[in-house]
Amino acid sequence: MARTVAGGAAGVDGRFGGGGFGRLWSAAVVSAFGDALRGTALPLLAHALTADPLLIALVTACGFAPWLLFGLLGGAVADRVDQRRAMWAVDLLRGLLMAGFALAVAAGAAGIGLLLALAFALTTLQTLFDNAATALLPTVVPRAVLTTANARLMTGQEVVRRFVGGPVAPVLMGVSVALPFLADAATYLLAAALVASLRTGAPPRPRAVAGRTLRREIAEGLRGLRGDRVLRGFCLSVALGNVGLGALIAELVVVVKDWLGSGDFGYVAVTTGYGAGTVLGGLLAGRVVAALGGQLRTVLLAGAVQTVVLVGFGTVRVLWTAALALALFGFAGTVWNVLETTVVQQRAPEAMLGRISAAFRTVSIAGTPVGALLGGGAAVAWGPNSPVLVAAVLLGAGTVVLAPVVRGGDGTPSNGGQIPHTAP
Incomplete structure (x- = not known):
């Protein structure tokens, strides 16, 4: 999510209303650094513990499944509680879990089962944290x-993930296998302190009604998503695109090594190109919207660009072209x-x-594991470049789905931001 690293968080509160955005930005960036350490170190540790590809894949699956199981519940809870308190409490708990895990690793007591449990527990807590955020x-x-605020958040996180946390993790592991996980625990605790220091009023909430349950409130969120034409179309578009992204992510290393014929350097080149493109996109997102004159029109063009560059990536067998394509992507x-x-x-x-955010996330993310399986099957059946072309087709389909929404207007709510929904 994005921001200018040179400027950092200093002075941003003045431009964003003085509500503590600088501290929220700092918490997000610190947490992203820890996530990058863990995200790099955990698969390496899993590979050291077992040679079974299925068990290694299960570590990733356990870090994904809670979104499908608890994503909607996390959204309902986030609407019931003080979001600031929920965020720092979750980060405090995650910090304690990571510290305990780091001690287990240092003692040589961390088996593959503990890795699976940790990945599942952290993502379960994340379903509440992300919806509250x-x-x-x-x-x-x-x-x-x-x-602009979302762009600054995303950019700062992407910078530390791609260019700081990822490269630092193997260095820390060289000193001690437990060190990246201990550092991750420290980032959770620091982020918790930063979020706890925010002073924001709770958003308005409807008066409590007897008989209301989490199940009913989850259903209201789903109806709210379904009842808004723009959000409904956007969610369907993202869901289709995420199937394609699942195929691309799962088989990217196969595409680079087996189709492009590049080794580790080639893989680093294309992923670095992608990272540089994401950072630049975050820095310029606001200017792009201003130049194109509307949020949804900009999204439509972004989807078209992603589709075109993936076609180029999947058909032109040149490493520098692939790196450029992923930068644009x-x-x-x-x-x-x-x-x-x-x-x-x-x-x-x-x-x-x-x-509504939880419903959007859960519906749109559900196709990602399906896409991963689709990408693997495509690579076996049609060749190592086919997952890229499958991704291009699905992202193109998602862009086409969004086109009627854009033609109907650029998404400004006609009812002052309130989405009508039927009575429970």
């Missing part, structure tokens, strides 16, 4: 600058992600933002 941001910054993808988050925040009622 989405709902909290509009209480920290004015809604008029949400696009990352640029357009970050612009898309910034606007996706902003549109949800702007259109959903404040009292339902956690639930």
